[in-house]
Amino acid sequence: MLIFFALSFFSNILILFDSSFDYPKDAFYVVTIVLICLNSTRVSWIAFLTKKQKYYLLIISVILSTLFGINFATFIDNSIMRQIIYTFSPGLHTLMSLVMIYGTINFGIIFFTTLFHLPTAEAFDRKAEEVSSLMDLTNLITQVFDFKELAETITTITTRVCNSDSAWLVLKSDANIELSSVHNIGYVDADKITNNLLGSGENNYDSIEIIQIDSISSNTNEGGQLFKSIAIAPLKVHKKINGYLFAARHRENNFDQDEKKTVQAFADYAAVALENAKLIEESIEKERLEKELDVARDIQKKILPSTVPTSNRLEISALFVPAFEVGGDYYDFFELSDDLLGFVVADVSGKGISSAFIMAEVKGIFESLSKIITNPKELLIKANDTLKRSLDKRNFVTAIYGIINKKNGILNFARAGHTPILLCSGERIESIQPPGIGLGLDYNPGFASSLKEMEIQLKNNDIIICYSDGIPEAKNHKEEDFGYDRLDNIVLNNREKSLDLISNAVMKELSLFSKNHSQHDDITLVLFKWNQNN
C-alpha cells in the first residue's frame, strides 16, 4: 500500500511536466484507495480488547475519523490550504489527501467494528477470564501442594470466573461437612448457608444446581449477606463427592447456562486439584510415619539381644526377621548364675506396631521375673498374671521359658502355647510339646493347672531349636504352609554344621519356598547345641 502511496505521489509530480500523464495518476489513486479499504478491514484485534478498552477505542476512533474527514474535505474544496499545497507540490497534495482518506476510512471502520463488538464485549471478557482462570488453576494443580492455599485460590478464582460476589468451599468426608475456605463471606455466614442447604441431607447435589431464594439471609451481624442466587457444584473424583463449591450473588440476575457450566467445569478442575493436594499431603505424612517406624525398628533391635551368650559347652545362635518394620516376636537370654542360663522365646499375637508395643512389655516382665524366679513354670504363671491385666481380651502371647545348666546339660522348660521345641539328637528329631495354654488366655487357676514343666538331659551334640510360628506357617504362592516336616529335614540334614549355618539353611529354604509371597509373620529362630566334651 505504501508503494502505491509513493507511486501516486510521483505520478502527480510528473503531471507538472506533462499533463498527458494524467491517467496513471488516477489509476494509482484508485488502486491506493482500494488497498486502503482492504487494509482497514484487518481489525480482528478489536475483538480481543476488554470492554473498557473498547469504549476508549470507540471514542478515539470517532474523534480521529471526524478529524481526518474534515481535513480531507478541506482538501477537496478549493480552499486556501489546498491551493497552497497544490502549488507547492501536486504530489504532496495527493499524498496528503490519501493519508486523510486512509485515516477516515480506517478509523471509521474501527468505530463501527467496535460498536458492533460492544454488545458481546462482556461475554467475550468473561470467556477470556474463564480460560485464563482455568489455566491458572491448571498451573496450580501442578504447583501448589498446600491444601489450604489451594482451597483459598479456588474460591478466589471462582468469584472471578463466574461473576459472583462470594464463593466458598466445603469438604465432605463421610457424613461430616467441613468449611474449608471462603472468599468475600464470613465463615459463620458461609457455614450457616451451607448447613441450610446441605444440612437436611435431602439433596445430595449430585450435579450442579442453582438455587434461587428470595431471601437467603444469614445472620445480619455483619451488615448481612443477602444472596439472591447460589450455585452449588459438587466436587467429584471417581464418582465420589468430596465436597461442594458454592458461588453466590447478591444481584437479581440468575446464573445463566454458560455460567452454570463454567462453575461445574471449575468445580471439576478444583476437585482434581484438591484430590491431588490431598494425596501429596498423605504421602508426606506416610513418609513421616515411615521415618518413625525406622526409629521404632532401631529401638526394637536394641530390645533384642545384640549378641548371644557364649560358653564352652553351649553354642547358641539366634535370628529374628520381622514381617514388617517392627514385630511381635521376642527372645532373650538371662545369665542367672555361673552355671544357669535362662532363655525366653515369645510371640505376641498379631504383628506390626500393636504387637511391638506388647513385645516391649513382655521384655520388661521376663527381664524382671527372671531375676526373682528360677522355676520356668512359676515364672510363666507370674508372667500370665501380669500380662492378663494389661492385654486386650483378644490378644495373647505364647512363650517358652527355659533354663539350661551349662555344667551338666540339663534343660528345664515350660511352654505357654508356643510352638513346640525341636530336639535333634543323633539322627532323630522330635517335637516336644508339654501342655500349657498361651499367656493372656485364662486367669490363674486355669493357666497354672494347664502348665507342665519338663526336664531334658541333653546328650553330646544335641540341638535344641526354638522358633516362632512364622516358620511353619510361612506360605508359598499356592497358600501352602512351609510346615514342620520341612523344618525337621533341614535341621537333620545340616546337623553336623555350625548353628549359624543351620540357621542360614533354614532361612534360605524358607525364602525359596515363599518367594513370590510376602512374609506374613515375624520369624524367630533360636538354636542351642550341647557340647559335652568341651
Add this chain to the structure above:
Amino acid sequence: MAEFNVNLRDVGSVSVIDVKGYLDAHTAPELENIFNKLLVERQFKVVVNFDELKYISSAGLGVFMAYVETMRENKGDIKFSNMKENVYNIFDLLGFPILYEFYKEEKEAVHKFGDQG
C-alpha cells in the same frame, strides 16, 4: 485377597456360625460383626462350625477370646465343631482345648447346649 465368608443360622435355641475360607486380621471384623449382632439379640449359645475354614490366624482366635467371657457370664458358651486337623492344631498348640469345647459334629455341640438346659 484371601476370601472369607460367614453365615449365621439358628438351630433350635442355638446360633450356629459357619465360617469359610481364611480368618485373619482382615476378615476377623466380619466375624466380630456377627458376634456383636448376637450380643444385641441376647443370644449367648453359639456353635462355630469350622467345616469350610482353611486357615485361622491369631487375630481370628482373638475374636473368640473377646466374646467367650460375655457368653459364659450369660449362661451361654462358644463351642467349636467340625474342625479340620490343621486348624485344630493351631488351637491345640495354644491350649484352647483346655478352655473351649471342641466337637466333631455340629449336632453334638448343639445337643450339648440342650443338655445344659
